[in-house]
Structure formats: C-alpha cells, structure tokens
Amino acid sequence: MDLLFLGTSAGVPTRRRNVSALALIEDQGKGWFLVDCGEATQHQLLRTPLSAADLRAICITHVHGDHCYGLPGLLASAAMTGRRQPLLLIAPQAVHDWLAATRMLTALHLPFELRFHALEGFTGVAVGAWDIDAFALSHRVPSHAFRFRETRRPQxxxxxxxxxxxxxxxxxxxxxxxxxxxxxxxxxxxxxxxxQAAHGERRLVVAGDNDDPALLTEACRGAQLLVHEATYAQAQIDKTGQSWGHSSAAGIARFAEAQALPALLLTHFSPRYQAEAVRSPSIDELRREAAACYGGHLQLAEDFARFRLDRHGRLKALDQSGGAGDGEPQQERG
Amino acid sequence: MDLLFLGTSAGVPTRRRNVSALALIEDQGKGWFLVDCGEATQHQLLRTPLSAADLRAICITHVHGDHCYGLPGLLASAAMTGRRQPLLLIAPQAVHDWLAATRMLTALHLPFELRFHALEGFTGVAVGAWDIDAFALSHRVPSHAFRFRETRRPQxxxxxxxxxxxxxxxxxxxxxxxxxxxxxxxxxxxxxxxxQAAHGERRLVVAGDNDDPALLTEACRGAQLLVHEATYAQAQIDKTGQSWGHSSAAGIARFAEAQALPALLLTHFSPRYQAEAVRSPSIDELRREAAACYGGHLQLAEDFARFRLDRHGRLKALDQSGGAGDGEPQQERG
Structure with missing residues (x-):
C-alpha cells in the first residue's frame, strides 16, 4: 500500500500545500482509495499517475469544506471522462445530503452509481484486499478516523x-x-x-481532525502506521488558549509513543508554518516538537510526497516526484 | 479596467487551464469583480496580486459546476482570512440555494453578509463606477451574459x-x-x-455558455469588447452533430463581425484543443477559424493572461505573468 499526499494544509490552500486529500494505492493494479477530498483534489490528481476511473472508494472524515469541497468537481470530471463503475462513498450523512443538493441544484448528472455508507452507524466494509472501518474522534463537528486492515492477503x-x-x-x-x-x-x-498468508496483516489508520488522540487507542491496536493531523505546535495552542478542535504535534506524538506505534505520519499543518526552515514559524518547529516526544519512525507529509507501507508493515519514504517525503524544501509543484 | 483570466478550460481542468473564472479589475484602487468561479479559483488567486478582501461582486453565469464549484471554498477562505465586508453575489437562484445548503450541511460560517441578487428578474445594480446588468443566453441550463457599463466616470x-x-x-x-x-x-x-466626462463610457460584455450569439445583439450595442466562449471548432460540431449548447469559434466570430465589435476575447476551450500548435487539434485551429470570420481585434485567453480595456475603450494584451495573452506556448503555471 502506497500513500500519496494530495493536500497537507489545514483550512486554506497555500501555494505549496493544498487542502486535505490522501490517496492510498493498492500494491497491485491501479486501484486506489481517497481519504478526504478538499477543493482542487482533481487538479492535484492531474499531476499524479492516478485516474478517477480506478478509484475504489472515497472516505470523508468530516463535513468541513477543506476536507470535502473537491467532491462535486471530482465526481463531475470522473463522469465527463467516462467513468461508469459504481463508486463507494463513506462519509457523514450531511455530505451525502450536500451531494444530493449539489446534483439537483447544479444539474450534475453522474452516469455511475454512488454507493453511500453513512458514517453514522457504519460498521465497516470490505473493498478488495482491505477492510475499512471507522472510529469517532473529537472535533468541532463529528469527525472520524478510517482504519484499513488487510484481511485478504496473498496465500x-x-x-x-x-x-x-x-x-x-x-x-x-x-x-x-x-x-x-x-x-x-x-x-x-x-x-x-x-x-498461509504470504505476510502479516497490515493495518493503518488515517484520522480526520481531532483534538483527543486517546480516542484512537482501539483503532491503533496492532496498526503499523497512524496518519494524523498536527495543525499547531503546542506553544501556539498554549499562547492562544485555542486549539480549534485540533491536535498539537506534541500531543499526537505522545499518543503514538504511548501506543508504541511503529510509524507516525503527520499532516494538515496550519498555513502559519512555513516550508522554509529559515522562516519562522516553520514546519521544522512541528517536526522538532513531535520528535522530542516520539521515538518511532516519524514523517511529516508534504504535497505529492509518496510513502510505502511494505508487505512487512514497514514505512518507507519514496523518492518520487522530486520529494524525499521528509519536508525538505523543494521546488514549487502547486 | 483590466481583465485577468483565472480559468479558460471548458468542463474539466487541465494542467495548463483551470475551469472558468475571470477577474475584472478596476482602474484605481484594489477593487475587482469576479465572473464565474470554477473549482480552484481561490488557488489561482494565490498566483495573482488579487485578494478576496477587495472583491466587490461575484457574478455567476449559470449553475454548471465548472462555473461555480469554487464558490464555497473562496467564501470560506475569505472568511478565514478576515473578510467582514458585505459581498455582492449575482447568480441564478439555484446557486443561492446551493450555497444555503452548503452553509448548513458543511458548517460553513460566513462572518460577512452575502448580498444576493437572483438573475431571475435581475434589472441591474451599480457598483463603484460600473453598472452591471444581465442578458439571457441559450444553453442546456439558463445562462446569462453580464454587461459592465462605466456610467460614473472621472469628470x-x-x-x-x-x-x-x-x-x-x-x-x-x-x-x-x-x-x-x-x-x-x-x-x-x-x-x-x-x-464633462474625462473619457467615453466603456462597455464590455462577459458571456456565459451560449449557443446563440444573436441573443447578445442588444447587450453588445456600443460595447468595445465581448468575452465569449468558443468551446469547439465548427468542424468538430459538424462532425459530431452535437454542440452541447456551446458556440464554435466561427459562430461567435461571425456575430462579432456583424456587430462590428471592436474587440473579441475568446475563452472556455474544450480540453481537446492543445496549447501546443504542433499537436492536433490545437488552440490555433480555433484562432484561425475565428480570424477567418472576424476582422476586429481578436484575442484567445489563457490562464493568467491579462488584458486592459483602456480609458478610450481599446483592448491591449499586457505582457504580465510571463504571458503575452495571445495564446503562445508558455511555461506551465499550474
């Protein structure tokens, strides 16, 4: 399973980082999953090898626009470029209702079936080799984490x-x-x-916005990787007295350390944190804060960074699209 | 008045062209107008000097997603970056209803007033130096052209x-x-x-999707400039027997010629037309077709091309953002 980040900024896009979207790419074939779909996710896809035709399922963590405003355009373009295969959508009921309103009010015709699972009451679904289930988090609106378990492995x-x-x-x-x-x-x-299974079961958890990492305890049991927001440094939250329902880099790192999680991938950074380490506050502040609390394999995502969770459940940053995936400054790819 | 194109592709974005959006920038100060707001218009703005804080009015020609799916994100980001000034929105009633649904279902809080004018029954509004009114066009859904008349000029x-x-x-x-x-x-x-007025009244018309240019006859009376779609070459429409409610480059050029319009600016090109003249079919096919029918000042827009309608109503392509505004191949600009 590869992880290809399509957006790593919180709230608003910047020239370097789009709003949230993460592609999870199957080991074999062209199939992939999308977790969150901020505005211009379809634009980001134009700069990757991925096609909306091969998308198996879209998972939306919560209703905030920076996590779902790219949905209508992605679906419209999938329709215009010929998709006819049904598409799974796992999301809050309100996202379903919003899409229904969008289809009606903007004359959006989808020539494929949207198979909708409301997160309210969702008990999981099997897609290809993977089982997907969800865990409730804590945010300003209902938010969820998605757990991917590889229950059907090569024998x-x-x-x-x-x-x-x-x-x-x-x-x-x-x-x-x-x-x-x-x-x-x-x-x-x-x-x-x-x-016998050719290798152990991989488990990864991709969380939505969340200010209470402890809610992920069960989800992370046996998982090799947690992808989680680290919107602010703890000092910023302490200074303003306001987290807006988000986690600090330190907060999520301490949780990962307590769970002995093998790998932690941070994303969804406030635009106040600059990519260039020479400008303050910088992404490096978040990295240092997390590294001080967590001894496992720590990575900070950036747009188009690609990682692999290999068959043994080990995370590797792939040197692709010009990015080592470790937050080093690199050329504009916006 | 300057025209800065933020999106010039029809239906779906490409790597070189975003979906429809056009900024009209006042001569003095920072005020500007936005006609149409396809997905990722706010992303395009990040690559211009324009700020959503200075936006005076948004005009939406019709409900199709490639003309309005950028609205929720643009408004959300304007809110997050501190806009408190009321904002004028002139659009089909369905766009208003869609935004209302979006605000409710995605917990979008706007700390500024949206002053809405439904195109159904719209009789015009004065904003700064300009009067804006609208004219009904012919498309698969109700579509409109906006006319900007400079009724309050320096004395x-x-x-x-x-x-x-x-x-x-x-x-x-x-x-x-x-x-x-x-x-x-x-x-x-x-x-x-x-x-006495320091110069004559400028008039420009920015049309939405439309397959019947003759509907613009009254709107274009006395206008110095028409901005209109040229989605296909006539040969393509003839071959498929299907225009999807759009105009050909020849069709709109013939209308501009019959009206003796001083300047015609074409945009909203099907992604089938390639930017590179060496690949076929190319944008040059549209240019040649229009030029064969129209003897006035013809321009084909591209993303980030900027034009000026000067105080004498003359159109000039500005050599800005690396683009001469005449469709020559240029470097990728996202």
Whole structure:
C-alpha cells in the first residue's frame, strides 16, 4: 500500500500545500482509495499517475469544506471522462445530503452509481484486499478516523504443513496452491490446510481532525502506521488558549509513543508554518516538537510526497516526484 | 479596467487551464469583480496580486459546476482570512440555494453578509463606477451574459463651457471642478454646467455558455469588447452533430463581425484543443477559424493572461505573468 499526499494544509490552500486529500494505492493494479477530498483534489490528481476511473472508494472524515469541497468537481470530471463503475462513498450523512443538493441544484448528472455508507452507524466494509472501518474522534463537528486492515492477503503454501502431511512435491502442490481440494491416494487434501498468508496483516489508520488522540487507542491496536493531523505546535495552542478542535504535534506524538506505534505520519499543518526552515514559524518547529516526544519512525507529509507501507508493515519514504517525503524544501509543484 | 483570466478550460481542468473564472479589475484602487468561479479559483488567486478582501461582486453565469464549484471554498477562505465586508453575489437562484445548503450541511460560517441578487428578474445594480446588468443566453441550463457599463466616470472641466460663460481662470476653476456651485459677480455658476466626462463610457460584455450569439445583439450595442466562449471548432460540431449548447469559434466570430465589435476575447476551450500548435487539434485551429470570420481585434485567453480595456475603450494584451495573452506556448503555471 502506497500513500500519496494530495493536500497537507489545514483550512486554506497555500501555494505549496493544498487542502486535505490522501490517496492510498493498492500494491497491485491501479486501484486506489481517497481519504478526504478538499477543493482542487482533481487538479492535484492531474499531476499524479492516478485516474478517477480506478478509484475504489472515497472516505470523508468530516463535513468541513477543506476536507470535502473537491467532491462535486471530482465526481463531475470522473463522469465527463467516462467513468461508469459504481463508486463507494463513506462519509457523514450531511455530505451525502450536500451531494444530493449539489446534483439537483447544479444539474450534475453522474452516469455511475454512488454507493453511500453513512458514517453514522457504519460498521465497516470490505473493498478488495482491505477492510475499512471507522472510529469517532473529537472535533468541532463529528469527525472520524478510517482504519484499513488487510484481511485478504496473498496465500502461499505452508512447507511445514505439506511436510507433516507428507504431500509429495510436484503438480499436487500447484493444485493445492491454486485453491483446489485434491483426492490423493485415498486421502482428501484440503487446500486451506496447506495455505498461509504470504505476510502479516497490515493495518493503518488515517484520522480526520481531532483534538483527543486517546480516542484512537482501539483503532491503533496492532496498526503499523497512524496518519494524523498536527495543525499547531503546542506553544501556539498554549499562547492562544485555542486549539480549534485540533491536535498539537506534541500531543499526537505522545499518543503514538504511548501506543508504541511503529510509524507516525503527520499532516494538515496550519498555513502559519512555513516550508522554509529559515522562516519562522516553520514546519521544522512541528517536526522538532513531535520528535522530542516520539521515538518511532516519524514523517511529516508534504504535497505529492509518496510513502510505502511494505508487505512487512514497514514505512518507507519514496523518492518520487522530486520529494524525499521528509519536508525538505523543494521546488514549487502547486 | 483590466481583465485577468483565472480559468479558460471548458468542463474539466487541465494542467495548463483551470475551469472558468475571470477577474475584472478596476482602474484605481484594489477593487475587482469576479465572473464565474470554477473549482480552484481561490488557488489561482494565490498566483495573482488579487485578494478576496477587495472583491466587490461575484457574478455567476449559470449553475454548471465548472462555473461555480469554487464558490464555497473562496467564501470560506475569505472568511478565514478576515473578510467582514458585505459581498455582492449575482447568480441564478439555484446557486443561492446551493450555497444555503452548503452553509448548513458543511458548517460553513460566513462572518460577512452575502448580498444576493437572483438573475431571475435581475434589472441591474451599480457598483463603484460600473453598472452591471444581465442578458439571457441559450444553453442546456439558463445562462446569462453580464454587461459592465462605466456610467460614473472621472469628470474634468469643459474648456468650451468655461470660455462661453467667461469664467476667469483661477481658483474658481478648482472649486467648480471639485463640484462646488459658486456665486461669482452676481451669477450662480453651477459646477455641473462646466464638467464633462474625462473619457467615453466603456462597455464590455462577459458571456456565459451560449449557443446563440444573436441573443447578445442588444447587450453588445456600443460595447468595445465581448468575452465569449468558443468551446469547439465548427468542424468538430459538424462532425459530431452535437454542440452541447456551446458556440464554435466561427459562430461567435461571425456575430462579432456583424456587430462590428471592436474587440473579441475568446475563452472556455474544450480540453481537446492543445496549447501546443504542433499537436492536433490545437488552440490555433480555433484562432484561425475565428480570424477567418472576424476582422476586429481578436484575442484567445489563457490562464493568467491579462488584458486592459483602456480609458478610450481599446483592448491591449499586457505582457504580465510571463504571458503575452495571445495564446503562445508558455511555461506551465499550474
């Protein structure tokens, strides 16, 4: 699973960072998921290899515009460029109602089915190899985290089971690997008894806006990666006495440390934090604050940074689109 | 009045052209008007000197998303960056209703007043030096053109009137120029009798999507400039038998020629027309088609191209933002 950030700014876009959107890209094929869809997400997609035709599901964490105002345009353009496949949408009921109003009032015709799951009462859905469920967070409006669990993994033959059952090497192995139950010398060999997952289950959590990281305790159990907002430095929240329902870099880092999370990916930075470390306040202030509280693999996202959660659940920054994904200054890509 | 194009693509954005938006910038001060507001118009503004704080009015030609989906984000960001001044919005009633639904369903709080004029029954409004009125067009949904007339122009003293009335040169002239009626040697000299407009009335028409240019006949009377879509070449419409409610470059050019319009500015090009003249079909096909039918001052817009309608009503392409405004290939500008 790759993570490709399409927007990493909080509230308003800047020349370097668009508002929230994150693409989760399947290991094989072209399928991908979108978590949040701020305005101009479709514009960002034009600068990636991703196509709205291959989008499997859109997950919207909450109703604030910087997380959903790109939806009508993305859907309209998907329609105009030929999408006919149904599309899953997991979002607050209000987003559904807003899209319904948008379709009616702006003459938006979608020639594909939107399969809607309201977050209110959502119990999870299976899409391809992944199960998606959601956890309630704390923000100025109802907000959610999405957990992706890889419950359907590639299967390989289990050498120990084959040896224990004395299954002779040869075409038999291929048939068992292919899922076939085989009658062999009077014995019924069940494929399922000789298969095991090729690797462990990957779990990642992508959270919406949230001022109470502890609400993610259950969601993060066994997860290798948490993607979470770090809108402000703690000093800024202390100074203003106002978090606007957001977390500080320190707050979410302490949570990740307490959970012994292997990797933490921060995003959704207030535009007050400049990309250039020489200007103050800078993104580096958020990085230093988080690093002081968290000893795991810490990354700060930027637009078009791409990361891989490999089959072993390890996070790697990919050196793609000119970005090392670690927040170093780089050329404008807006 | 300057015209700064923020989006010149029809239907969907491309890497070079955003969807429709056009800024009309007053001669003096920072005030400006916005005609149409496709998705990511606020992003385009980040690459111009314009600020949403100085926006006087937004005019929306019709409800299609590529002309209005940028509204909620633009308004939200104006609010977040401190706008408190009322803002005029002239648009179809459905756009008003859509914004009302958006405000309610996405918890969008605007700390400034939206002064709404529905295009249904709109009879015009005066804003600063300009009167704005609207004319119905023909499209798949109700669509309008906006006419801007400069009815309040700078005043200067009329030398002939001063001479005829034998008003002696001196401080008296300054008082009359300043709008003061003066009692002079037993005569009441009325300021209004000695003032004249410093230049003629400028008129420009900015049209929405439209497949019947003749509907603009009255709007264009006395106008120096028409900004109009030229979504397709005529050959393309003839081949497909389908104009989707749009004009061809030839169609609108013939209308401008018949009206003896001094200047015609084309925009809203189908993404099928490539910016590079070496790729086919190209924007040059539209240019050639229009030029064959129209002998006036013809320009094809591109994103961030800036034009000036000077005080004498003459159109000039400004060499700004790296663009000559005449459709020549130029570097990518996002």
């Amino acid at each position: 390989r033959l289990d050498p120990a089971a084959l040896a224990a059952a004395q299954v002779p090497r040869g075409p038999l192995w291929g048939r068992l690997h292919g899922g076939e139950d085989v009658l062999h010398e009077g014995r019924l060999l069940r494929s399922a008894d000789f298969l | 200067r003293l009329d030398p002939a009137a001063l001479a005829a009335a034998q008003v002696p040169r001196g401080p008296l002239w300054g008082r009359l120029h300043g709008g003061e009626d003066v009692l002079h040697e037993g005569r009441l000299l009325r300021s209004a009798d000695f003032l």
